[in-house]
Amino acid sequence: MTVTINLIGGSECYNSLLTPLVFNIDDIKKLRELGICGILSGTLPTASQQNIFLTVPLKLMVEEAIWLHIKGLAKFKVLRCNLLDSINEILEKDGEQIEKTAKLRLKKSFDLQREYKKEQHLLKLERLGITDSERIEKNVNGNDKLLEAALFIETPTTSNLLNNIHLSSVGWGISDKLLKILISQYGNWDNYLLFQALRDKGYVLAPGGRFGGKFIAYPGDPLRYHSHMIIRDALHYREQPIDFLELAANARLGTGVKKIWVIGSSTETDKGPTNNDKAIVDDNISFYSIEWAGFG
Structure with missing residues (x-):
């Protein structure tokens, strides 16, 4: 099994390559087994997270990317176009649908969290011996504000935008030019x-x-x-x-x-x-x- 490493190119594509990124969860698990841990760096712009809550993409050191390719454990994919232009084009075409899908996903996540936390709270009251229905209802309703404050925003592990952007595979024979570009990142x-x-x-x-x-x-x-x-x-x-x-x-x-x-x-x-x-x-x-x- 080989993992896919995404190299995001600049406006001139191969003239500049940014940090190697891995978006696929299964690939990240495989890398962990190979002793390549990287750094999770994904978050939401409007809901910044602490380090322990960050998600994909996994950011690799350039050395890690080169080592994986030399060992035949990874293949490269390059965004062969201007990334910002591609994202703007997708947002203009499907922006409303993407926003609607994101809101529905968030609402479903909050509903599931509320249901789970209320079940856990009722079990706790039961263990404490509180069985009076009126007292239970008052206790549960009185904790609504605390419950809402405890809800968290789940950062998706897949990207709808990335799936719609054309990726060009470089394949096994990494070109000398591409290798030198990667090396030039640290010199x-x-x-x-x-x-x-x-x-x-x-x-x-x-x-x-x-x-x-x-x-x-x-x-x-x-x-x-x-x-x-x-x-x-x-x-x-x-x-x-x-x-x-x-x-x-x-x-x-x-x-x-x-x-x-x-x-x-x-x-x-x-x-x-x-x-x-x-x-x-x-x-x-x-x-x-x-x-x-x-x-x-």
Whole structure:
């Protein structure tokens, strides 16, 4: 089974590609099994949610998208037209029907929630030994405002708009141009080589910005484990100088958050993919872990 990754192009289609997105729930489940967790980012403009309530699309790192394609686990689909124009065209044609469908779906969701919450409230009164019908009715009616405040808006997991927009499949043979565009999103091919080496060793990686690194690495599913390592951007330590103040600061940061600070790079000088359809599979990756031991 292969997953579908959507690459949204700019007005010139292939001249710019935005963050890889996955909209299909089954694909997201499959990615989780493969150790690719991504970040859920979907919400409603008028009903913003906390992170734990966000829904599709799943936003992938560019490295994750490239790794999946190289492993033959994903295929790309590209919106080959201006997305905003396509959406406006659909809204002009079917906007009223889409709005009507959304309102009916919301009303049905609220009705089901009200029914469920009233049933749960009656069961609670029953467990408390309250059996008088008048008292029960007064209690239930008195909680109507609380009940209404507890209703939540369910963000749909499918997009009616996306289904109506023409998607062009790039297929298995990812073009050299498309691969280079994806790589250009972060500009350092060695970062991908670090990602690939760690992912192939079984680590699950996520963006590491909140800890000052490029990635953070988990030994398994992030829902089961804390992250163990902070990986900084690839550093050619044979050619580039190492700032010892930065080294000490990062080591102390890693120790402070109970993680190992890791630097790594390829020992080769190749800076990008080959001219064929597949990217380099580079085994010449070395890593160094740094910890603050403390003294004095």
